[in-house]
Amino acid sequence: MKIFMLMMLSGVLEVGGGYGVWRWMREHAPLTIGLLGLGGLMLYGVVAALEPLPFGRAYAAYGGVFVLISLLFAAVVDGFRPDFRDLLGALLVGAGVGIMVYGGGR
Numbered sequence: 001m002k003i004f005m006l007m008m009l010s011g012v013l014e015v016g017g018g019y020g021v022w023r024w025m026r027e028h029a030p031l032t033i034g035l036l037g038l039g040g041l042m043l044y045g046v047v048a049a050l051e052p053l054p055f056g057r058a059y060a061a062y063g064g065v066f067v068l069i070s071l072l073f074a075a076v077v078d079g080f081r082p083d084f085r086d087l088l089g090a091l092l093v094g095a096g097v098g099i100m101v102y103g104g105g106r
Contacts, residue, residue: 003053003101007062010048011069017041019077057100064097
């Protein structure tokens with residue numbers, strides 16, 4: 001459970017941080033939004049390093065979590081509505097993350 005929670009926190013920091021920088025650069029939001037975004041991205045790197053998994057597995061599995069959080073964040077914050085392909089892809093990605101992290105064999 002610790003692995004999953006760290007990945008979720010990493011994802012929120014990365015996606016939220018990226019969104020802050022995006023808003024500052026592309027939508028001319030205040031500089032403070034951009035700086036908060038940069039701070040989130042910096043903290044993402046710190047939290048990701050707390051993962052107990054080996055680097056390659058942690059980052060590969062996190063890539064899947066990033067996809068899931070990106071879709072959720074876009075739907076909640078940006079008004080994006082995922083279609084069937086998005087949801088099917090997210091389901092497959094989520095299954096892959098579960099296999100990599102909890103699949104046993106170690």
